[in-house]
Amino acid sequence: MAEIKELTFWDHLDELRRVLFRIIGVWFVLAVGYFIAMPYLFDHVILAPCHNDFIFYHLLRDIGQAFDLTDDFFTREFKVKLVNINLAAPFFIHMSTAFWMSVVTATPYLFFEIWRFIRPALYPNERKGVRKALTIGTVMFFIGVLLGYFMVYPLTLRFLSTYQLSAEIENQISLNSYIDNFMMLVLCMGLAFELPLVTWLLSLLGLVNKSFLRKYRRHAIVLIVIAAAVITPTGDPFTLSIVAIPLYLLYEMSILMIKDKNRS
Secondary structure (H helix, E strand, C coil), X not given: CCCCCCCCHHHHHHHHHHHXXXXXXXXXXXXXXXXXXXXXXXXXXXXXXXXXXXXXXXXXXXXHHHCCCCCHHHHCCCCCCEECCCCCXXXXXXXXHHHHHHHHHCHHHHHHHHHHHHHHHCCHHHHHHHHHHHHHHHHHHHHHHXXXXXXXXXXXXXXXXXXXXXXXXXXXEEHHHHHHHHHHXXXXXXXXXXXXXXXXXXXXXXXXXXXXXXXXXXXXXXHHHHHHHHHCCCCCHHHHHHHHHHXXXXXXXXXXXXXXXXXX
């Protein structure tokens, strides 16, 4: 059996360079594809929450009809028309949106490259745990992104676009404002769902453990509710629950994913 050659520092650096080039290459190819398809994606995906026929608004109306709810939250007809006041904004938003969409969809490949790079340095018993964590991290990221797109952002958009400080003021939403909030909320939800993976990594570094997370569970619940209120400032319990409950379940999943080290 041939001996496995031990890589030097410069060999590792060279391999890291190749990994970075491959990741950037994938991002670039995806960004070009999204740039070409952006007119269609903008009309049918990114601007979809602006229209009354968006799937989540249908769901709210169906819930209202099923339970005979007459509150405006379940019966409201909703439509937003965006305005552009910056000459160069459409072009730069076209480019930046294509880039960010490529970053989001390339996440599985990014985790795969991370796995390939660190795999040789791991012991056989460590490889299974790291592979599992990266797989869970990828899945949870996309669950967060989908929740942000289909629920959190539409609810936030409905609240903020119809909120009136005064009847004298007419709300007009700019293209820049819409895209900035869209990207921020969707990506924030994706990153928030990485909590179990981050907690697991912190546990490997000895910074947190199962007992610590259990001890401060009540404090975490308060912080989760505050974070949910900031992400979705609609003020109603339904919207708050949509964000707070998944975040709390992620906290509990974090506790299950890590193990306390045996104390001597």
